[in-house]
Amino acid sequence: MGAIVKKPRVLDAAALGELFEALKAAGHTLIGPVPRDGAIQYQPIDGVADLPAGWSDFQDKGRYRLNETGEASLFDYASAPQSWKRYLHPPRLKLFSARREKGRIRFDDEAEPIPKYAFIGVRACDLNAIAIQDRVFIGNGQIDPHYAARRERAFLVAVNCSRAGGTCFCTSMGTGPRAETGYDIALTELIDDRGHRFLLETGSDAGESIAAGLDAAAAAPEDIDAAAAISERVAGNMGRSLDTEGLPEILAKNLSHPHWDAVAERCLACSNCTMVCPSCFCTSVEDTTSLEDGTAERWRDWDSCFSGRFSYVVGGQVRDSTRSRYRQWLTHKLSYWHEQFGSSGCVGCGRCITWCPVGIDITEEAAAIRATDEA
Amino acid sequence: MPEAAAVADPMVPVPYRVLRQRREIDGVHTLDFEPAEGRTPFRALPGQFNMVYAYGIGEAAISLSGDCDDTKTIRHTIRKVGAVTAGLCSLGKGDSVGIRGPFGRPWPLDEARGADIVVVAGGIGLAPLRPAIYGLLAKRERYGRIAVLYGSRSPEELLFLDELKRWRGRFDLEVEATVDHTTGGWFGQVGVVTALIDRAGFDPDNAVALICGPEIMMRFCARELEHRGMSPADIYVSMERNMACGVGHCGHCQFGPEFVCKDGPVFAYDRVEPIMTLREV
Ligand SMILES: Cc1cc2nc3c(=O)[nH]c(=O)nc-3n(C[C@H](O)[C@H](O)[C@H](O)COP(=O)(O)OP(=O)(O)OC[C@H]3O[C@@H](n4cnc5c(N)ncnc54)[C@H](O)[C@@H]3O)c2cc1C
Ligand code: SF4
Ligand code: SF4
Numbered sequence A: 001m002g003a004i005v006k007k008p009r010v011l012d013a014a015a016l017g018e019l020f021e022a023l024k025a026a027g028h029t030l031i032g033p034v035p036r037d038g039a040i041q042y043q044p045i046d047g048v049a050d051l052p053a054g055w056s057d058f059q060d061k062g063r064y065r066l067n068e069t070g071e072a073s074l075f076d077y078a079s080a081p082q083s084w085k086r087y088l089h090p091p092r093l094k095l096f097s098a099r100r101e102k103g104r105i106r107f108d109d110e111a112e113p114i115p116k117y118a119f120i121g122v123r124a125c126d127l128n129a130i131a132i133q134d135r136v137f138i139g140n141g142q143i144d145p146h147y148a149a150r151r152e153r154a155f156l157v158a159v160n161c162s163r164a165g166g167t168c169f170c171t172s173m174g175t176g177p178r179a180e181t182g183y184d185i186a187l188t189e190l191i192d193d194r195g196h197r198f199l200l201e202t203g204s205d206a207g208e209s210i211a212a213g214l215d216a217a218a219a220a221p222e223d224i225d226a227a228a229a230i231s232e233r234v235a236g237n238m239g240r241s242l243d244t245e246g247l248p249e250i251l252a253k254n255l256s257h258p259h260w261d262a263v264a265e266r267c268l269a270c271s272n273c274t275m276v277c278p279s280c281f282c283t284s285v286e287d288t289t290s291l292e293d294g295t296a297e298r299w300r301d302w303d304s305c306f307s308g309r310f311s312y313v314v315g316g317q318v319r320d321s322t323r324s325r326y327r328q329w330l331t332h333k334l335s336y337w338h339e340q341f342g343s344s345g346c347v348g349c350g351r352c353i354t355w356c357p358v359g360i361d362i363t364e365e366a367a368a369i370r371a372t373d374e375a
Numbered sequence B: 001m002p003e004a005a006a007v008a009d010p011m012v013p014v015p016y017r018v019l020r021q022r023r024e025i026d027g028v029h030t031l032d033f034e035p036a037e038g039r040t041p042f043r044a045l046p047g048q049f050n051m052v053y054a055y056g057i058g059e060a061a062i063s064l065s066g067d068c069d070d071t072k073t074i075r076h077t078i079r080k081v082g083a084v085t086a087g088l089c090s091l092g093k094g095d096s097v098g099i100r101g102p103f104g105r106p107w108p109l110d111e112a113r114g115a116d117i118v119v120v121a122g123g124i125g126l127a128p129l130r131p132a133i134y135g136l137l138a139k140r141e142r143y144g145r146i147a148v149l150y151g152s153r154s155p156e157e158l159l160f161l162d163e164l165k166r167w168r169g170r171f172d173l174e175v176e177a178t179v180d181h182t183t184g185g186w187f188g189q190v191g192v193v194t195a196l197i198d199r200a201g202f203d204p205d206n207a208v209a210l211i212c213g214p215e216i217m218m219r220f221c222a223r224e225l226e227h228r229g230m231s232p233a234d235i236y237v238s239m240e241r242n243m244a245c246g247v248g249h250c251g252h253c254q255f256g257p258e259f260v261c262k263d264g265p266v267f268a269y270d271r272v273e274p275i276m277t278l279r280e281v
């Protein structure tokens, strides 16, 4: 961060492997998009051959489908079901083990080797989601050392979207479709009569030093224009939109709105939306003891404001009804987050819409409250 | 991205051991803890809480209930309601626990200088207020009149009875207790704690109220204090929510825009009144 932005370069598609090799040589484990089990998944990859060449996705409320396009494109899809969150903020993590020794408890901090990732193909919305989780886990008074250590080591290769998904609305949230900041290297995939290539921009010293070792010439004005045209086209093709003007205040003063009951009639409180959401950060702690040797452990697992015991206090759940849980989710994302962390908690990635089994759409629900603002 | 030097994990407790324990009333125990090694002074403020870990069972948020000027021992008063609190209440001298903390915002004792003070406690809610009462009495000259109003369900459930009696004997402190029901042998008041507010001596234009108890009791008390002319900005309540971290990371304690663990548990009533009067926030 803070580096002087260098002139864009152009990297031939055939040379993309060089970038991957350079990252591997710098000690990074590559995590990138892989077509697997009917979806794009961010998983450990070895090289370019693992990328979803010729795959694209179709997304709508409660619907996701991968399609073969027969094209040469490597990054022609929208949000993958899971985000990078699962690598920086793992779904399940051991926090300590403990044993009793000479009348005291000895706590052993988990000194696990911290992975050094390079994420390949981070979308602009997800860059913003990572910046949000930085504020939650690093910039919020207390630091989560597990997150901080993974985050510090991570190298982010953004790839600008070349198509908007059916549930995307990053333009409404001011988070995309073009990666503006927060990346080490940003690529835009260009396929036209000038060939299959990537516009390569660097956003950090680390990015610049990797890029400097690649066989990538200075970009021609045509390459820069082509990339800008792609982002412009994508921005005009968003599957969804959300009017955020005054929305935090509108939601905060409509906690008694009857529309929460209407959503609750459909919502299954299944937690899918919070699990796929790249910014949702909630966790629970589980303390255990081994029957064999009496050692104790503490584990941390992702949790959700939709789950049964989330708000339990002696005597019962604070938020017992589905109505109150959905209201918590929506108001946290789109209203209270601003007060807590200085931005919306939603980056418009569309995952919660796509992966809701009953097709509840955050943009529609927020709009419904706005349309009948009663307060 | 923000810089993060190698930092200790706020989720890993520090080992402590039980120095002494006493049964207060049925199901409520007070435990004193000292560090299992070393003697780093423990500095906390009245109203703050710790996450107390019962080995292998789990953790519970427990408020400081002792004198915060004592930096050598940590005192907690714990009501047995489930696995963790039962585990803690069963501990005796020499047993070990883990403690993380202190967390949260304290009672506004400094800001309340020069004002009359109304302390209102319900049930176990007297425990988190006791350090505040100690703090007020330690600097008695700073404050105007001080009233301690305490309500519990029955005479058997009144906490810190000896101490209440001792405070009651002081000329510079008004102490009133009431119970909801009595089985005889109680010569004090019968009725809800809000009724005591009517009679307490304080100047509503220059008073600060500290309330801790069940949410509904705090709401009624705040309303009563407002009826007597107090501004909601001068009324403080201590909120309880589910807590799994204490440091703003787990999300459980959210209460509207607030994280109870770090923005609270003590809140000025004007800040939380709009959401406190709604259900299931
Ligand atoms: C700021 C604060 C201060 C408190 N101060 C005191 C005090 O001074 N004395 C006292 O006796 N009690 C206090 N409590 C309440 C105490 O934290 C709960 O009674 C305790 O967590 C119950 O745990 P349990 O396992 O014994 O109960 P159970 O009812 O068995 O709990 C079952 C499960 O629910 C969870 N649970 C229940 N209540 C809570 C909670 N509030 N937060 C997180 N998880 C919960 C437990 O983790 C457990 O897994 C305080 C609570 C808060 C938030
Ligand atoms: S709330 Fe939905 S659209 Fe917004 S960031 Fe989360 S998953 Fe994406
Ligand atoms: S929306 Fe729910 S799960 Fe997501 S961060 Fe907020 S409280 Fe946690």
Ligand code: FES
Residues within 6 Å of the ligand: B242, B243, B244, B245, B246, B247, B248, B249, B250, B251, B252, B253, B254, B259, B260, B261, B262
């Ligand atoms: S207790 Fe975890 S965020 Fe407050």
